[in-house]
Amino acid sequence: MPRLAIHRLSMAHPGDLSALEALIARGEVRAGEIRAVIGKTEGNGGLNDFTRGFFTQTLMLLLASQTGETPAALAARIPCVLSGGTEGALSPHYMVFSVSDEAAAGRGLALGTAFSPVTPAREIGRVAQIEAVVAAVRAAMADAGIARAEDVALVQVKAPAPQAPDPDARSTDAKLLMALSRAAAAVGAGVALGDIPADHATEAALLTDLSLYSNRVSISSGVEVTCNEVVVFGHADGWAEGIVAGVAPMADLLDLAGVQAAFAAAPGEVLGVIAKGEPDKTGAIRGHRHTMLGDTDIDAQRHLRGALGAIVAAVAGDGRVFVSGGAEHQGPPGGGLVCVFARSA
Template sequence: MPRLAIHRLSMAHPGDLSALEALIAAGGVQARDIRAVIGKTEGNGGLNDFTRGYFTQTLMALLAARTGEAAGALATRIPCVLSGGTEGALSPHYLVFSASAEAAPGRRGLAIGTAFSPPTPAREIGRVPQITAVADAVRMAMAQAGIARPEDVALVQVKAPAAQAPDPAARSGDAKVLMALSRAAAAFGVGVALGDIPAGAATEAALLSDFSLYSNRASISSGVEVTCNEVLVFGRAPGWAEGIVAGVAPMIDLLDLAGVQAAFAKAPGEVLGVIAKGEPDRTGAIRGHRHTMLGDTDLDPQRHLRGALGAVVAAVAGDGRVFVSGGAEHQGPPGGGLVCVFARAG
């Protein structure tokens, strides 16, 4: 059975994969064993952030050269979840997840499973078909990893599609709203699959409306560089080698240092990677005091969010290579979010 490995690699620019090339050349990882990549690029994180697609294209070309498999085929089975925007102390980097064969009878270690939904056209973004497709993909990824129980899932990371062209049948003509709806629908899909959100409550009307519905184990990004929902599931499963742990904790708000520390406390050891989701509080205040992120006409609110949350999390991590993604709709408490820490135990 497999052993999960995680490598956190820095990049000099969005197309720089020299660190991964060197790692493969040194035998630190086999290209054929790479299961997924999660990373932060230095774009603006918006609709026109093409650093994400640039990185993905370069990654698939590299893996195609090392495996002999067509880049297009690799892109249909290796999720590449990228979030643009490395404001403030954040540093461009990427996490490489690989799984190599190793017998581990009777043991339960951290497992990874992946799945892709069918293509999601603009007219289905933020609608029941997307919620259902994500829920189905989560279950498929769990089955692939051998994770039998929803309570054994630590985190589900999804890259959801955004509309690349206007569609009169879409829920909104505003592309940024569609990005938010896509994240929200994917979060509902994760919540339904894991039992965090009742299936009957996961309605289109509740998206971006009923924020009492959320999953503390869903981390969703959206972008125009993908056309379907790419799903990664992390959790404990029999047969997977021990050694790597995942600590996940919710954040009640942007200043929830205790929440960040709780995630690190659940994953003692050498930190291998950190994922954080957050959002500017829609009430316009944090702990009773006004914030101006939502009213700033110079900077997008998500850029404020990434800079602020990145500083909080990176200060605890002692490392700016933190995956901080804005847009935490239905991903953790309203106005808050979640933090996941991967570490090598002991």
């Protein structure tokens, strides 16, 4: 029977894997059992944020030294979902998800992974990417043994962004293309979960029809990946008990009750937190103007991460929170979602 384990580890810099190396040396984590890594690095979260690639390269070199596999082979089977930007109270960290076999019976939190085919620039933000994510999410569910979409707690995707301008791309605006990639991945995941009708999953709907969203989808995009890397969490028979996931939507950036609901749904020792948020496109929060979208000095997503990070970290009592902006089609417009992993009391 598989058992999921989660270790949340701090880092001194984007290439610091010493905490994981120590766990492996002590036998607390087996390198060959690591299935996914999700973390926050201290870059800017933009196209030129190379902290994410630096971390991934260092991670794969470490695991290669422990397993005998090549870094390329490891990168092709272990999703490494990194979000840049640790503004404010946020602390750089990474969550290591490993799966071991043991003799037990029950129904517990399951993890499955899948990779879409390489996504060229011409397919980003188009139906081809939506369909590729639909297929990858369903493959990840099958990998975890999750039989029903309603048993999925969260889908985490790292979506690609082109490293250089491409004449075949849907847009020449690099930031817009990153947003389109997140949107296509979110809609694709929502279709796979049955949260978004398949016949509404069109190119025209991306970034425009914000009534289409899933409360169980978290997407990040970046130049360090070339395909859609998918991690699915949900409940399935045959997985050991002990870890729970609490997920709740945030109606807006000030929805403290939504944050608290996610923590209440996962009582016990907190093992990790994932939060998505988005500056409200109306330019206001609860009727009052915000300036995140009009600030020419600080990117709106950096405003978002600093604000949402403080709210979630205050509830968690820990700055090691995965807070990511760009929540297109991921929760209510102007809001987002929170997922809490915990070891049940």
